[in-house]
Amino acid sequence: MLSINNLSFFFGERAMYDSANLHIKPNDKIGLIGANGTGKSTLLRIIHGEYSPDGGSISKSKDCTIGFLNQDLLSYLSEESILEVAMQAFEKENAIQKKINEILEQMEVEYTDDLLDKLTKLQEEFDILGGYGLEAKTEAILEGLGFSTQDLRKPLKQFSGGWRMRVMLAKILLAKPSLLLLDEPTNHLDLPSILWLEEYIYNYQEQWLSFRMIAGF
Ligand SMILES: Nc1ncnc2c1ncn2[C@@H]1O[C@H](COP(=O)(O)OP(=O)(O)O)[C@@H](O)[C@H]1O
Ligand SMILES: [Mg+2]
Structure with a gap:
């Protein structure tokens, strides 16, 4: 491997x-x-x-594929909400969503069978990838890591370093790499979040046989 x-x-x-x-x-x-x-x-x-x-x-x-959590991620700041930042994990689904939005915009100007056909295909593909459930999945992970429901729409840059790190951890877990490199992953976590992470990784392994992890402590 x-x-x-x-x-x-x-x-x-x-x-x-x-x-x-x-x-x-x-x-x-x-x-x-x-x-x-x-x-x-x-x-x-x-x-x-x-x-x-x-x-x-x-x-x-x-x-x-490698997902790498390291202390450099502390310097990442963004105006985007923490929900949006974590959802950047879904690169493929986001690219399809973008195409869907472009076609919908185009259809407001000119409605053709060809566009409708493309839209239907993209929506099917998005559905098969589980695209419609990604937001709920992201919310569940962020809440598992200690964010409240109200926090999810707030910009990443409003949060302290420790909380931003949790967002980056959520993003890495959501991307489901086959190899997780976690450098001091529990540095910024409190006990409930550490227990949540343990449980999450345990289940992740059960579901994904190709899962591998290296943790640096
Ligand atoms: N970019 C670098 N240039 C020179 N020395 C470095 C660099 N990065 C780390 N080191 C040195 O290499 C050693 C190992 O660092 P590091 O891998 O961060 O250790 P650990 O993660 O085990 O604490 C340390 O002595 C550190 O000072
Ligand atoms: Mg180190």
């Missing part, structure tokens, strides 16, 4: 890893444990492709 083969990586003279190997299989759950500064976050960044290995290689199977 994902293999780290003889990985070497240096910051200046300092070797972070020297000929390291790791094979991640479907359903693996791996906890990376080590003192501060030992290279946990750096390893996740290498797997995610932000840094290139100095030696060895990382090979990924074709169907491996």
Whole structure:
């Protein structure tokens, strides 16, 4: 699924890893444990492709998609509501929704059978993807992570760093990547949210056999 083969990586003279190997299989759950500064976050960044290995290689199977939660996401600010930001996870569905809206606008000007046909096909595709249920699903995840119903329409930038991080976590979970890289995921969570996350990941694994996780603590 994902293999780290003889990985070497240096910051200046300092070797972070020297000929390291790791094979991640479907359903693996791996906890990376080590003192501060030992290279946990750096390893996740290498797997995610932000840094290139100095030696060895990382090979990924074709169907491996990565969702990466890291502390850099704290700097993401937006005027958009937290519901909208979390829903950016649904790239494919959002692209179809956009096309549907464009056709509806066009149909106000000129109503043709051809446009109606395209609209019907897109709406069917959207329906099959579960597009009409995505908002409710997003609301449930955000509320599970501690947001109130009233919060969902408020702009992301109004929230503190810890709460913005929860929105980014919701977005990553909703995208359902096959490999979740979570770097200190519980940093900004209170106990009820940590318990919720545990439960969510447990069920996610049950439903999605290809689920894999690496968590850095
Ligand atoms: N971009 C960088 N350039 C140089 N050194 C770095 C860089 N990023 C991290 N380091 C150093 O590499 C070591 C490992 O960092 P990191 O992977 O963040 O550790 P951990 O996540 O285990 O606390 C630390 O000593 C850190 O100071
Ligand atoms: Mg770290």
